[in-house]
Amino acid sequence: MSTHLDDVKKYAKNPVNEAAVASLEKTYRLVLSKPDTRYVACSDKAELETVRKNFLEKKLGLSGEDLDASIKSVCETMKATRSKSRLTFYYLLAEHHGKLDTFA
Numbered sequence: 001m002s003t004h005l006d007d008v009k010k011y012a013k014n015p016v017n018e019a020a021v022a023s024l025e026k027t028y029r030l031v032l033s034k035p036d037t038r039y040v041a042c043s044d045k046a047e048l049e050t051v052r053k054n055f056l057e058k059k060l061g062l063s064g065e066d067l068d069a070s071i072k073s074v075c076e077t078m079k080a081t082r083s084k085s086r087l088t089f090y091y092l093l094a095e096h097h098g099k100l101d102t103f104a
Contacts, residue, residue, distance in 0.1 A: 042075035
């Protein structure tokens with residue numbers, strides 16, 4: 001977990017919720033183990049739509065027009081990193097929407 005925790009700490013605005021990082025790692029263990037799903041490609045519209053539908057809408061129970069804006073914001077936050085960790089990306093989205101307690 002230390003690799004994921006260190007990555008989240010690079011981008012999180014608030015002190016990192018380590019329990020949420022551990023829970024995300026456990027929840028998405030299979031996804032994170034595959035090279036083709038370990039990262040989020042902000043240039044891939046289909047992938048961003050999947051993040052919106054599967055994570056923001058289904059997992060976090062969110063809806064509304066601001067979801068795309070929050071995805072764009074996380075892409076901007078992580079723009080310096082070519083390989084954007086899916087776990088970090090999801091953590092930042094959950095943090096943005098005040099939903100880290102879903103995983104803690």
